[in-house]
Amino acid sequence: MHPDVISDLAELDTTLGTVEAVLDVEELRRRVDELEQQAASPDLWNDQEHAQQVTSQLSHSQAELKRVETLRQRLDDLPLLYELAEGEQGDAEAEATADADTERAGLRTDIAALEVRTLLSGEYDERDALVNIRSEAGGVDAADFAEMLMRMYLRWAERHGYGTEVYDTSYAEEAGLKSATFAIKAPYAYGTLSVEMGTHRLVRISPFDNQGRRQTSFAGVEVLPVVETTDHIDIAENDLRVDVYRSSGPGGQSVNTTDSAVRLTHIPTGIVVTCQNEKSQLQNKVAAMKVLQAKLLAVKRQEERAQMDALKGDGGSSWGNQMRSYVLHPYQMVKDLRTEFEVNNPSAVLDGDIDGFLEAGIRWRMRGTDD
Known part of the structure; x- marks a missing residue:
């Protein structure tokens, strides 16, 4: 194998080893065995709420274990792919080497994505997310933008096979939404999406302007963790x-x-x-009531810590701070103003391809807490 490939494989092995240590794979296997025994109990469903917790935790733990074990197997198989390629001749060797390079690049991306998951260690990070979007300055374009953002997050969830539940959609008069509230149901949905909190900015030729002028509009995104019974958010009648x-x-x-x-x-x-x-x-x-409890939980944490740092993942009151620009005219670009991460394909981003922004945001937040 080429020295660069050997070096890269060693680096991937080190990164994956760190991830395995953080996830504690042996403890994860023990946890899966324990939950499988609980799930097999004949009286499990006598307590429906407990049964749902057990089955949900089992599903999540099995998926996490399979994910890390699959990455380890793929990494162990890579040297063999390169050895097989070296045994070929001419075009066949070049094609097999290209296939191995493609697998190595894909593996690097997948290991990095799992590494980001290990950075989500906040008190509420592993919970479902409650997302609230509202149109801000920009009139009908802002309302249309709010609807675009809602679709973006729902498409992101759909791409990953995550469940969603829309609680409220308040439609604007001409087009779009005044506001919307929905839940994304997946392990670590809150920790992952909390970096989306803030004001999003859209620049484009307005489809609602007869003279075809460029319009700048804004929409706000708020992300909260879904409340659980252990939070003791009691609301007096x-x-x-x-x-x-x-x-x-x-x-x-x-x-x-x-x-x-x-x-x-x-x-x-x-x-x-x-x-x-x-x-x-x-x-x-x-x-x-679920939405109200989530908002009251945020207030409770604010009172306890005097600020929302624990829930607002970018270290401050981002509800109102510009954090990302979506430019459709005069050029095509989506850029995160905190991480400097950018892509030149707004249509893909607005169709739910936001993992790059999420990963960059989580790493950026972690750097901020390390300082």
């Missing part, structure tokens, strides 16, 4: 005002004709949340 109203949205038969939408106002803090995407008033109230 007297502190809550519940209003019901008819859901609104694009016309047609899908618009509800009953007062099923729910607005919750937490009187002590003034926090207001709405939910109108479920079919019944009760379902909407349950979903709205």
